[in-house]
Amino acid sequence: MSPSRKDEGDPPLRSDAQRNRERILRVATEELTRCARVPLSTIAKKAGVGQGTFYRNFPHREALVLEVYRYEMQQVADAAPELLATRDPEDALREWLDHLARFAMTKVGLADAIRLVTSAPGGPAKPEPAPVMDAADLLLRANEAAGTIRPDVSADDFFLVIGGLWLIDSGDDWQPRVTRFLDFVMDGLRAGAPGR
Numbered sequence: 001m002s003p004s005r006k007d008e009g010d011p012p013l014r015s016d017a018q019r020n021r022e023r024i025l026r027v028a029t030e031e032l033t034r035c036a037r038v039p040l041s042t043i044a045k046k047a048g049v050g051q052g053t054f055y056r057n058f059p060h061r062e063a064l065v066l067e068v069y070r071y072e073m074q075q076v077a078d079a080a081p082e083l084l085a086t087r088d089p090e091d092a093l094r095e096w097l098d099h100l101a102r103f104a105m106t107k108v109g110l111a112d113a114i115r116l117v118t119s120a121p122g123g124p125a126k127p128e129p130a131p132v133m134d135a136a137d138l139l140l141r142a143n144e145a146a147g148t149i150r151p152d153v154s155a156d157d158f159f160l161v162i163g164g165l166w167l168i169d170s171g172d173d174w175q176p177r178v179t180r181f182l183d184f185v186m187d188g189l190r191a192g193a194p195g196r
Contacts, residue, residue, distance in 0.1 A: 036112035040069035089142040147195025
């Protein structure tokens with residue numbers, strides 16, 4: 001999914017409208033990552049768009065926050081086939097895990113913003129992580145075919161195992177801990193691999 005996503009039945013955006021929407025999403029991602037309660041007017045101002053343009057694209061906070069979340073998750077998902085095209089499956093999987101970890105560790109404010117909008121009574125549901133699940137499955141199947149991981153790992157199993165990633169403190173020194181954790185995950189996936 002591109003950052004131009006609107007409702008499926010909407011006509012395509014003009015190029016200038018597309019650029020405005022993308023700029024709003026980029027700025028919103030940065031600002032919501034810093035502070036879950038950033039005023040929408042701050043985002044519009046930093047994106048260089050007027051209030052009318054902003055609200056045409058995102059009529060309320062919930063629409064913006066959910067679209068930023070979808071956009072960020074899609075960026076993580078899109079990295080999987082790109083990595084497989086240029087690396088062997090095992091290296092692609094490990095590097096993709098680093099992408100996922102950076103998302104998890106650097107988007108804490110975004111996670112808070114998602115919780116705020118989805119926990120309100122009658123509020124929208126949190127979007128499903130289907131693109132990321134599909135990306136994980138793509139990488140797992142490529143590694144299974146290459147014989148680099150055990151053959152019985154499903155995407156559901158995989159996400160249960162890496163769930164510990166979200167328990168790591170996202171403070172300044174998260175990288176060594178995440179690297180160690182992901183190395184353990186890779187070792188576990190390799191155990192029983194037919195190509196080993």
